[in-house]
Each structure stands twice: as structure tokens, then as C-alpha cells.
Amino acid sequence: MKYKLLGRSGLKVSELCLGTMGFGTEGGWGADAATSFEIMDAYANAGGNFLDTANIYKLGTSEKIIGDYLSTQDRDYFVLATKYTLKDNTTNPNASGNSRKNMMRSVEDSLKRLKTDFIDVLYLHIWDDITPIDEVLRGLDDLIKQGKVTYAAISDTPAWVVAKGNTLAELMGWSQFIALQVEYSLLARTAERELIPMAKHFGMTVTPWAPLAGGALTGKYLKGDRGRIKADSKRLDARAESITKVVMDIAQQLGVSESHVALQWTMSKSFSCIPIVGATKIDQLKDNLKTVDVVLSPGHIAMLDDASKIELGFPGDFFNEEAVKVNSFGGFYDMVEKR
Structure with a gap:
């Protein structure tokens, strides 16, 4: 396992992040504590150190399992990421949202479940469209100054909000967001319109969730296997099927699994990108770990890019139109009318 710096920080994290949303059996699915321990052992033995969870995952069970595991391990080896925002109880109207009150309450509860003094x-x-971004940043910075949190990050939030936040943080001397977690895969590339260019500008690492599109990109649905994706999902429509077939063809050429191809595509981007790979079975994790040894040729990447390309919309596509010419002398745009 290779290590990368997380955003504009000196924090070293492994090139694959272990997603733990499935740690716990609530809802009739997931891994029990023993299996979760086995998965984390295999991940750590492979050099993995980056764990991703949230206060809401399995109603707190994910954090509890991780806490029990870390209490038997070298805590400082692991980079532990968790989240706050979503409602994890019904005791009061402030038990959800981005507010400072919910942030402080949620962090204290997470620290207890995780059996640790600090969250890395x-x-x-997720953005609540209510709380001022300066309230969020001041709260995060206070937690960092208290030593309860080491770094701040943000997930599922509009690009303009993140950009405003990091600009304000730089101006005020507060801690900036170093990572951006969004949905990103061969089947979901809309983050390339605003979010990813913004992350590149601020030096943030992108940590994609669902890089395998819920398993659709493994090809198992095309092979007749059943999963948790509903039949009418966009992840299984005609476009998704055509993209998945390209993934399957390349996997067959290279003699690797489809998940290796789909994950390596995200890892081969021009920006800092560390996919989050979830696992509820040890075999799933062991297969995903083999991704780090797979190399996609420029030709394979071009095939995947072409099969999954999207319309960037305005202004992305506008900048790429033939009607927009770059003046090499002044760097201005010359508009050429098409008649």
C-alpha cells in the first residue's frame, strides 16, 4: 500500500480508504463485530490506515465496533475519519443539521463510541442549507484547538459553499477543509462539473463514496447476480450497462476483476483521489486490496473516459467549444461567430 498526503496537510493516508458503513447488522444486512474485526485486521496488515465512518452508520454501531477494535490496537497507526450532521436520535430538535450545537453534541457522542480522545x-x-458556513468553520476550528479533532473535511456540499468556506478560513486563520467526500465513479461523473475543479484549486483530496456504484460496476447484475440495487435504478439503466460492459471487457483483457478496473480508474485521475471501498465480507476486501497492483494503460483509461463521458454543461462545455479561441498573446477569448 502506498501513502498519500491528505489535501494540503502533512497527514499520510493509504491509497485506499476502508468504508465501514456496513459494520453492524441493523437493517438486516452488514457485518457482525467478529467479521468487522477480521476485515480491519486484513486491511491493516495490507498497510491500510484510513478508516471512514459516521455517527449515523448503523445507528452508531459502526463507531462502536471501530472503538472496540481500536482499543486493542495502536491508535496512532490509524487515521480515523467520522462525520456529523445526520439525525442519530430523536431527543431534541437540534439532534441534526450543521449547527455548532449539533456538532459539539455529535462529536462528544462519537468520541465515547469510538473510545478515543480525538478524531483525526x-x-x-451533508449540507443543511441553513447553517452559516462561518458557524461551521469556527466550530470545527475550536474542536481542533481543543485537540478533539485534528483536521476538518466536508462531504456532499455544493462547490460554492466549500469554496466560500475555505476562502473565509484562509482569511480568518481558521483550519481549512482538506478533503472532499462526494459520489464519484464511472457511472457518476457529475462532480467533474464544479466540485472536482474546486477541490483541485484548493488542494483538497477527493474521497469518492460508491466508487463501484453500489456494486453495479462489478458486472454482477449483468451476470444475473442479485444485490441491493433496485431494478429501476439509474445504476442499472442502458447507459450504466454500456459502461459496465467496457469495464468487463478491460478486466477480461487484463485478467483482473471488474472492481479493480473501476477503482483504479478513480485512482489514476490527475487530481488527488482516494476511493472509499466498503466491505461486509473478508473476500470483498481482499479482492479490492488487489487494486493497488493493477495498472491501466492510457488506452484503457481513454476507453473508460469515452464510455462514461458526460456533458459538463455551462460553462464547462462552453469553454471547450470551437467557437471559443484562446488568444496566445493576451490570454483573452476571441469569440468567433458561427454563421
Whole structure:
């Protein structure tokens, strides 16, 4: 396992992040504690050190399992990321959202479940469109100054909000967001319109969730296997099927699994990108870990890019139109009318 710096920080994390949303059996699915321990052991033995969880995952069970595991391990080896925002109880109207009150309450509860004194990376889980971004940043910075959180990150939030936040943080001397967690895969590339260019500008690492599109990109649905994706999901529509077939063809050429191809595509991007791979079975994790040894040729990457390309919309596509010419002398755009 190779290590990368997380955003504009000196924090070293493994090139694959272990997603733990499935740690716990609530809802009739997931891994029990013993299996979760086995998965984390295999991940650590392979050099993995980056764990991703949230206060809401399995109603707190994910954090509890990780806490029990870390209490038997070298805590400082692991980079532990969790999240706050989503409602984890019904005791009061402030038990959800991005507010400072919910942030402080949620972090204290997470620390107890995780059996640790500090959280390495705290994500805002999802933007609530209510709380001022300066309230969020001041709260995160206070937690960092208290030593309860080491780094701040953000997930599932509009690009303009993140950009405003990091700019304000730089101006005020507060801790900036170093990572951006969003949905990103061969089947979901809309983050390339605004979010990823913004992350590149601020030097943030992108940590994609669902890099395998819920398993659709493994090809198992095309092979007749059943899973948790509903039949009418966009992850199984005609476009998704055509993209998945390209993944399957390349996997067959290289003699690797489809998940290796789909994951390595995200790891081969021009920006810092560390996919989050979830596992509820040890065999799933062991297969995903083999991704780090797979190399996609420029030709394979071009095939995947072409099969999964999207319309960037305005202004992305506008900048790429033939009607927009770059003046090499002044760097201005010359508009050429098409008649």
C-alpha cells in the first residue's frame, strides 16, 4: 500500500480508504463485530490506515465496533475519519443539521463510541442549507484547538459553499477543509462539473463514496447476480450497462476483476483521489486490496473516459467549444461567430 498526503496537510493516508458503513447488522444486512474485526485486521496488515465512518452508520454501531477494535490496537497507526450532521436520535430538535450545537453534541457522542480522545478527520456529512458556513468553520476550528479533532473535511456540499468556506478560513486563520467526500465513479461523473475543479484549486483530496456504484460496476447484475440495487435504478439503466460492459471487457483483457478496473480508474485521475471501498465480507476486501497492483494503460483509461463521458454543461462545455479561441498573446477569448 502506498501513502498519500491528505489535501494540503502533512497527514499520510493509504491509497485506499476502508468504508465501514456496513459494520453492524441493523437493517438486516452488514457485518457482525467478529467479521468487522477480521476485515480491519486484513486491511491493516495490507498497510491500510484510513478508516471512514459516521455517527449515523448503523445507528452508531459502526463507531462502536471501530472503538472496540481500536482499543486493542495502536491508535496512532490509524487515521480515523467520522462525520456529523445526520439525525442519530430523536431527543431534541437540534439532534441534526450543521449547527455548532449539533456538532459539539455529535462529536462528544462519537468520541465515547469510538473510545478515543480525538478524531483525526471530522467531515460535515451533508449540507443543511441553513447553517452559516462561518458557524461551521469556527466550530470545527475550536474542536481542533481543543485537540478533539485534528483536521476538518466536508462531504456532499455544493462547490460554492466549500469554496466560500475555505476562502473565509484562509482569511480568518481558521483550519481549512482538506478533503472532499462526494459520489464519484464511472457511472457518476457529475462532480467533474464544479466540485472536482474546486477541490483541485484548493488542494483538497477527493474521497469518492460508491466508487463501484453500489456494486453495479462489478458486472454482477449483468451476470444475473442479485444485490441491493433496485431494478429501476439509474445504476442499472442502458447507459450504466454500456459502461459496465467496457469495464468487463478491460478486466477480461487484463485478467483482473471488474472492481479493480473501476477503482483504479478513480485512482489514476490527475487530481488527488482516494476511493472509499466498503466491505461486509473478508473476500470483498481482499479482492479490492488487489487494486493497488493493477495498472491501466492510457488506452484503457481513454476507453473508460469515452464510455462514461458526460456533458459538463455551462460553462464547462462552453469553454471547450470551437467557437471559443484562446488568444496566445493576451490570454483573452476571441469569440468567433458561427454563421
